[in-house]
Amino acid sequence: MSGNLIMTNVRPMGADATSITITKGRITGYGEAVRDDADTLDGDGAILIPGLVEAHTHLDKTLLGMPWYHNDVGPRLIDKIENERAQKRLLGIDPARQSERQALLSSSLGSTHIRSHVDVDTDLGLAGIEGVLETREKLRDIVDIEIVAFPQSGMLVRPGTVALMDQAMKLGAQVVGGLDPSAIDRDPKGHLDVVFELAERYGRPVDIHLHETGELGAFSMELIVERTKALGMQGHVTVSHAFCLGMPDQDYVAALIDALAEARVHILTTAPAFKSVPPVKRLMDAGVVVGAGSDGVRDTWGPYGNADMLERAVFVGLRNNFRRDDEVAMALETCTHGGARMMECEGYGLEPGCSADLVLLDGETLAEAVVARRPRKAVIKSGRIVAQDGKSIMTAP
Amino acid sequence: MSGNLIMTNVRPMGADATSITITKGRITGYGEAVRDDADTLDGDGAILIPGLVEAHTHLDKTLLGMPWYHNDVGPRLIDKIENERAQKRLLGIDPARQSERQALLSSSLGSTHIRSHVDVDTDLGLAGIEGVLETREKLRDIVDIEIVAFPQSGMLVRPGTVALMDQAMKLGAQVVGGLDPSAIDRDPKGHLDVVFELAERYGRPVDIHLHETGELGAFSMELIVERTKALGMQGHVTVSHAFCLGMPDQDYVAALIDALAEARVHILTTAPAFKSVPPVKRLMDAGVVVGAGSDGVRDTWGPYGNADMLERAVFVGLRNNFRRDDEVAMALETCTHGGARMMECEGYGLEPGCSADLVLLDGETLAEAVVARRPRKAVIKSGRIVAQDGKSIMTAP
Incomplete structure (x- = not known):
């Protein structure tokens, strides 16, 4: 996979909705235009937090x-x-x-x-x-x-x-x-x-x-x-x-x-x-x-x-x-x-330039999403979706 | 509703599977024969606990x-x-x-x-x-x-x-x-x-x-x-x-x-x-x-x-x-x-004669069912099913 991904309608840490652009596994910007060579995920208003x-x-x-x-x-x-x-x-x-x-x-x-x-x-x-x-x-x-x-x-x-x-x-x-x-x-x-x-x-x-x-x-x-x-x-x-x-x-x-x-x-x-x-x-x-x-x-x-x-x-x-x-x-x-x-993780966070290790949480506010602990809407590792609606893309042995 | 109910294949407190008979909202026995005038619920091996x-x-x-x-x-x-x-x-x-x-x-x-x-x-x-x-x-x-x-x-x-x-x-x-x-x-x-x-x-x-x-x-x-x-x-x-x-x-x-x-x-x-x-x-x-x-x-x-x-x-x-x-x-x-x-509840418990206030839990053992906290398979109040698979029969306002 390319590690190129655009997620629309996400709320970073519960703030106003925006889109996030991920290029080659890294966050390259927020609120930018759509690109052709990237997968797209509709965040549906979910809260975006770092992994x-x-x-x-x-x-x-x-x-x-x-x-x-x-x-x-x-x-x-x-x-x-x-x-x-x-x-x-x-x-x-x-x-x-x-x-x-x-x-x-x-x-x-x-x-x-x-x-x-x-x-x-x-x-x-x-x-x-x-x-x-x-x-x-x-x-x-x-x-x-x-x-x-x-x-x-x-x-x-x-x-x-x-x-x-x-x-x-x-x-x-x-x-x-x-x-x-x-x-x-x-x-x-x-x-x-x-x-x-x-x-x-x-x-x-x-x-x-x-x-x-x-x-x-x-x-x-x-x-x-x-x-x-x-x-x-x-x-x-x-x-x-x-x-x-x-x-x-x-x-x-x-x-x-x-x-x-x-x-x-x-x-x-x-x-x-x-x-x-x-x-x-x-x-x-x-x-x-x-x-x-x-x-x-x-x-x-x-x-x-x-x-x-x-x-x-x-x-x-x-x-x-x-x-x-x-x-x-x-x-x-x-x-x-x-x-x-x-853990001295290099490039961790939500800033442009950081590795696109992210989680989308359904929730009204950040605090609400934490206390409710609902199944995770999506989990992204290096720009790639690795789990959706609580399910990993891989099957455990 | 009659409050008559037979649940088959349930494990009281995680013990061996049996059936439970409920008559007019009270537990009347375990492992008994099927009756005509009762609803039936297949417990599918679920653990039975009191409400x-x-x-x-x-x-x-x-x-x-x-x-x-x-x-x-x-x-x-x-x-x-x-x-x-x-x-x-x-x-x-x-x-x-x-x-x-x-x-x-x-x-x-x-x-x-x-x-x-x-x-x-x-x-x-x-x-x-x-x-x-x-x-x-x-x-x-x-x-x-x-x-x-x-x-x-x-x-x-x-x-x-x-x-x-x-x-x-x-x-x-x-x-x-x-x-x-x-x-x-x-x-x-x-x-x-x-x-x-x-x-x-x-x-x-x-x-x-x-x-x-x-x-x-x-x-x-x-x-x-x-x-x-x-x-x-x-x-x-x-x-x-x-x-x-x-x-x-x-x-x-x-x-x-x-x-x-x-x-x-x-x-x-x-x-x-x-x-x-x-x-x-x-x-x-x-x-x-x-x-x-x-x-x-x-x-x-x-x-x-x-x-x-x-x-x-x-x-x-x-x-x-x-x-x-x-x-x-x-x-x-x-x-x-x-x-x-x-609360001085009268007739509380799993013994015959007790009020049929019961919960069915999916789980391997009693301890496993507690720590896993899965959606409740069924909730019974006075012999009547009031919730199934985590959902109440009534809609909240």
């Missing part, structure tokens, strides 16, 4: 399309981690097939970019990375997939994992992951030594799962900020979850937010209802980039995720008590521009 | 079907209360029309019972009560609506409100409402004197909005428990929201839960993500009845509510970190049996 960005999920281990997994797992984090490692073999969770299922679901729901953490451990080695790489290649015209090498079961506590992380980066993982330097790996300095050494060696960004709450998480966050600055990695480091930013000590939180802003360390939230969470508005007001993600989608950890980033915007809104229309727009921003900046 | 119970909403002030309300209201509770009173006139929110819209939406989503708090105040008097009474009568064969006379703007702080509350009960409100005895009405003893005096006089239950957090809310809750016992109203009093039960002092929370259980005071939660909330599992384990509700559905308070009680079950699950299948079932129970016990 949704699923900035934190786990494509390799969703159970989508598999028989329902009856969850009776124990309450601790380690229960879930150990159960999952066992279930991967017992259930036969195929990372290639499963990641394709979820990525196509995501695309049909408007996501044009996905950052996926992919498990690297001594049980299954690089099978997850290899599977998601296969999907990344297969769906390259449908959705951008960025792979984080993720030591889900711990790194230093499981000898052999560091070498696998190194191999994962060689194979094509684009981001170095990490996980609870103290609570899981029992050695915060040692854990961050490895993570940042890999990042330096491969010239890649970092994204660390930080479930640690309160002062312990804050300490880890300080260490991450210090290294980011020491290594000149400002703008290339994300802390995912960051529950510690929801701790009661508001003076400490304020100091952490200042430090994050200064080091340009990004925050990723899934806006969980049951945990302390990063305060999205305060972070954004301080200039910190905040992205959002689904986390696990129907996996052995829990049954809820559905890969819908409009629903995630609603969750960000509900969790942060966003009620005003401008606040709903802020929640949506975590699911669009926030994630895009985190 | 969903929307146990806390505000039918009189939803903005459903009206132009989108651009929300730029201030952050305090009083900002929202005062803005709403003004907007009721400015926007022309018609309680009869609006309550009918929401009640039909609820019914199409599987709710067979609704408890609605309805505003009573000195600005609009009993207009809300009169409007919802009209809808209650009009939809009597579709959904049971129970009306709480609710002093949203305060009672003692707005002279004239007590007399209106009395008139609301005379007009046909079935429950006496209350609101933040200290934080809003500034006189906890005085507020509860009036609420419980009305309840005694009319022989009606009580349902009090208690947003007060921490020790203040706990004090109000103690007062409510004391009066419940003193007046022999065990089983007839609900505390809605009850944010104080999410306070940090766990010993105090444990003592409150014991007191609630002993006085058979019920708890209603909307499972808000941004507030401290009652711990659902601990309450249910202690024998306290826990119901759930949508609270406001797309009103001047906020844009999010959608009247879907399966989604509310998901919110209860997410807020309480319920991940296991048995926990998802517990979340659903707040949206079925919990609300039904709170």
